Amino acid sequence: MVKALADAVISAGNVCRCEGDMAAFVSVMVTVLIGTSLFEKTTRFYADRIEKRGKDNLFNAVKKLPFSEQEQRFKVLRDHVEEESANFAKWNGPLLQLCVILSIVLSLAGAFELFFCLTETIGKWNAFLFSPLVLYFCGCEIIALVVKSRQNKQINRFVCHASVEEELRIKGVKEKEIESIVDGK
Amino acid sequence: MDIILQAYRERFVEMIRENDPEIVDNSSRLHARIIIQELIRHASETVFIQCTNFASDIYGDPETQGILRDALQRGVHVRIAVRNSVPHAEAFANELNDLAHDTVRSGENVFANDCCVVDRKRFRLERDKKERTAYVCAYNPPLAEKLAGYFESPVNVAEA
Numbered sequence: 001m002v003k004a005l006a007d008a009v010i011s012a013g014n015v016c017r018c019e020g021d022m023a024a025f026v027s028v029m030v031t032v033l034i035g036t037s038l039f040e041k042t043t044r045f046y047a048d049r050i051e052k053r054g055k056d057n058l059f060n061a062v063k064k065l066p067f068s069e070q071e072q073r074f075k076v077l078r079d080h081v082e083e084e085s086a087n088f089a090k091w092n093g094p095l096l097q098l099c100v101i102l103s104i105v106l107s108l109a110g111a112f113e114l115f116f117c118l119t120e121t122i123g124k125w126n127a128f129l130f131s132p133l134v135l136y137f138c139g140c141e142i143i144a145l146v147v148k149s150r151q152n153k154q155i156n157r158f159v160c161h162a163s164v165e166e167e168l169r170i171k172g173v174k175e176k177e178i179e180s181i182v183d184g185k
Numbered sequence: 186m187d188i189i190l191q192a193y194r195e196r197f198v199e200m201i202r203e204n205d206p207e208i209v210d211n212s213s214r215l216h217a218r219i220i221i222q223e224l225i226r227h228a229s230e231t232v233f234i235q236c237t238n239f240a241s242d243i244y245g246d247p248e249t250q251g252i253l254r255d256a257l258q259r260g261v262h263v264r265i266a267v268r269n270s271v272p273h274a275e276a277f278a279n280e281l282n283d284l285a286h287d288t289v290r291s292g293e294n295v296f297a298n299d300c301c302v303v304d305r306k307r308f309r310l311e312r313d314k315k316e317r318t319a320y321v322c323a324y325n326p327p328l329a330e331k332l333a334g335y336f337e338s339p340v341n342v343a344e345a
Contacts, residue, residue, distance in 0.1 A: 055188060062192040067200065068209040070193045071216045077189045175208065175328070178320050181298055181312055182331045 194219050197323070201227045201307065204324035211309065212318040218243050220321050224303045225263075226252045233302040233336040234265040235295050239272030250277055257284050264336055266293040295335050302332045 062070065062077060070077070197220060200207070211217055221243060225232050243249055256263055263285065265278075270292040272278040278289040299311040299319075306326045311319045322328070 059188050059192055062189055063196060065192075067193075067196045067207070070189065070196065071209075071211060071213055074189065074213060074216070081188055175325075177312070178208070178310060178322075178328055179331075181310060182328055184297060 190215065190219060194223060197223050198227070200323035204306075206322065206324045208320055208322045208325070210318060211321045212316065214242060214317075217309070217319065218246060218249065220309050221301050222249050222252050224301055224307055224309065225249075225256050227307075228256055228261045228303045230261060230304050231302075231333065232256060232261055232263045232265075233295075233300075233333055234263075235298070235300050235336075236265065236267055237299060238269045239265065239267045239274050239278055239289065241273045244272075244274040244277055253281060254284065257281070257288070263288050265289045266295045266336070267291045268294050296332070300332055302329050302336070305330050305333045308332055 058081060065073070065077075193216060199205075201223060211220060221234075244253075253263065263281070265281070265288060267278070267289060272289060272291055278291070281288040298314070300308060302308045306329045307323050308325070308329045309319050309321045310332065311317065
């Protein structure tokens with residue numbers, strides 16, 4: 001399938017070269033339009049996935065806290081979640097814009113790669129490996145990993161912080177006290 | 186904020202499923218609502234509630250209402266004693282009474298503190314009326330049995 005895709009890229013490039021300037025121009029425009037749309041959708045998909053992953057991480061971190069801690073530390077937790085959401089907004093907005101601009105540049109590059117038939121000069125497999133599409137997906141995966149790693153660091157710090165406080169928390173609700181309430185004493 | 190409350194809800198459900206005997210504090214209304222909802226949702230036989238005014242923030246909440254309707258429909262015996270003569274969530278109180286006669290009884294004081302006892306083994310018991318703090322336990326049959334006893338005492342049953 002990979003080989004077939006590489007062949008398709010090469011043959012498309014050959015068509016551009018053979019059919020003259022107009023065909024090449026149309027080919028470039030179509031590739032740019034499809035490429036930009038595809039990249040933008042993929043970028044949004046990645047942004048959503050990163051955010052969902054972040055929320056899941058946070059959810060699991062909160063669940064790890066002792067039950068009674070969750071209510072006592074509700075304000076702290078809420079502030080932390082709000083801070084995390086603000087961080088997402090801060091990072092994801094520009095990240096998304098950057099990816100969209102990058103995707104336009106890359107799809108343009110992809111179109112010109114077809115136009116100039118670079119595949120012929122650098123070889124089938126090299127052309128595929130260094131094609132903008134592959135670079136883009138790799139880039140998105142790297143961004144996702146970096147964001148995840150950064151968030152995990154924050155979550156670990158938050159959970160550790162909580163466990164220190166856990167040591168300080170007042171433990172032991174006495175059954176006798178409840179008994180006295182139940183008995184009306 | 187939803188994430189935190191959802192995590193809290195899931196942890197409490199785990200406590201119910203595992204019959205966790207740990208006694209925990211509760212003071213926030215947001216958390217109290219979750220506790221009451223999950224206690225009733227997991228009831229299989231009885232739900233006894235003593236409250237002051239059948240508060241709208243808990244019993245006017247659509248989720249709580251759905252949970253109570255479900256409980257009645259699956260045959261759980263629900264009894265809610267409201268100290269005030271007019272419940273705050275009055276329309277819903279009337280609806281419950283239409284579904285099952287005498288489910289909500291206004292002007293009734295079965296027990297001095299607000300409480301919710303489920304299946305004679307779980308409870309939420311208010312300990313300080315001013316501070317509105319409470320103890321919650323997902324599994325303590327001896328104490329829950331005692332609390333349920335107030336609702337089942339001949340005096341209170343006869344009043345019905």
